[in-house]
Amino acid sequence: MVLRVLELFSGMGGMHCALDLSGREYEIIAAIDINPTANLVYASNFPEVSIINRSIETIPLKQWEKWSADLWTMSPPCQPFTRQGKQEDLNDRRTDGFVHLMKNILSQLNSKPKYILLENVFGFQNSDAHQLLLHTLQSNHYSYEQYLLSPIQFGIPNSRLRYYLIAKQQDQLNTNASVLQTRISNFDRLLTKLHEQFPSKCGGSYDKNSLHRNDQITDQCSHSSEILIDSNQSMLINDFLVSNENSEFELDDKQLKRGLHVCDIITCHAKRSFCFTKSYGKYFEGTGSLFRTETDRIRYFTPKEIANLHCFPQGYHFPEEITNRQAYALLGNSLNVFVIGVLLENLFERC
Ligand SMILES: C[S@@+](CC[C@H](N)C(=O)[O-])C[C@H]1O[C@@H](n2cnc3c(N)ncnc32)[C@H](O)[C@@H]1O
Known part of the structure; x- marks a missing residue:
């Protein structure tokens, strides 16, 4: 039926x-x-x-x-x-x-x-x-x-x-x-499907079980969350990135001055990121993590990367007329x- x-x-x-x-x-x-x-x-x-x-x-x-x-x-x-x-x-x-x-x-x-x-x-x-x-x-x-x-x-x-x-x-x-x-x-x-959709990009060279020095964020929201999988099944931010570097999404000097003090900044090895809200890209505090690239640049996650973290399918897209701000707002309201x-x-x- x-x-x-x-x-x-x-x-x-x-x-x-x-x-x-x-x-x-x-x-x-x-x-x-x-x-x-x-x-x-x-x-x-x-x-x-x-x-x-x-x-x-x-x-x-x-x-x-x-x-x-x-x-x-x-x-x-x-x-x-x-x-x-x-x-x-x-x-x-x-x-x-x-x-x-x-x-x-x-x-x-x-x-x-x-x-x-x-x-x-x-x-x-x-x-x-x-x-x-x-x-x-x-x-x-x-x-x-x-x-x-x-x-x-x-x-x-x-x-x-x-x-x-x-x-x-x-x-x-x-x-x-x-x-x-x-x-x-x-x-x-579904977990098997998810791992097929976002396969590990580490190629075995990185120990998934070790925490990176930057992987230290406090998310008050997750206080009651109990991990339901084996630790070798946890995925890394890297698995959800479109590319490590992306100059279009880097913070300018003024944004860096403000953002560095109030934001969670994570690398591709992180096993966590802060909940992305509809104000991501507009305000810094409590709106979602920033990303430190391999060349030590600080950038926003792109809308497609947040959609990946939300486990939307690979083919999901934002039409060209949608601005990044609009995409962040929709993603922040989504699930x-x-x-x-x-x-x-x-x-x-x-x-
Ligand atoms: C939390 S968001 C839903 C997110 C959605 N599940 C997704 O995947 O994007 C709530 C949505 O309800 C819509 N909405 C609010 N009030 C409404 C109403 N009275 N009738 C219809 N839609 C409404 C908003 O425009 C918003 O898109």
Whole structure:
């Protein structure tokens, strides 16, 4: 059976890319997002998908009945819940789309999706929006599992601790659904695929298990992350680079003066990088790591390299009219495709 998928808050299409990893036959019946830049990038990568440039809260129930989707994927806006923001939660108008989905759509729909996958920032789990989500799922006979996971747990050298929920209608996913799990199983198949996609570039000359002197970063977000792989499976920043040197992305003298003091600077041997946010390239502090090249130049990671760290497929691209700033903003809002792939694997396994 071809899985009918609605990609809600679709951004640059991270969920779509993760579905490709799942091996399931699927069709994205619509991708919905109000950001024209995101939609342009999405369309350039997936021209066959119908993209709806419209607020979710303006789409009436009858349209959702018509779609009759099997799976909803969603990454609702995270600003109402981030530590840097005002944490206005449900009082922030940016949650309107999510609230509409919970109260006016999922609760009323005859053709409810069998599966739901939701991603949000660390912190969402303490919000009223989270309470609304769990309450709506329970009253509509979904069982669910909740996770806090970061790519670094799978040996991907990037911290991005996120809240995830997978839900299935009328099934026992987990008897203890209220527990936030920080471990997940069932990822070996995808890990093999990932290592094929980003093979080690070290050629055996470098000991992957030793830390480099520059590989010392503090990421407050990853405090609860437990490493789930053997140490010989961890990957290095080098495996995700397009090239070591790239003069176009080097910092100028003024930027160096400011950036050197507040930024994490890592080399190709690093096993970690700081979580890349939508302000990467705009501000330094807490927005993502900088890269020290072999000739000791300091540069930004390129958008393609961050997309690689997010495990987007090799063929994923940004159209020429998209500026680097725009690409960084989309990537900062996006997700790690591998981690979503693992969650889908776990969700579908319980079919
Ligand atoms: C966290 S990002 C989603 C990232 C996406 N999963 C990806 O892979 O890029 C949230 C997205 O929701 C969109 N959005 C915010 N409010 C919306 C609304 N009311 N209706 C539709 N889209 C909305 C934003 O434009 C943004 O692209």
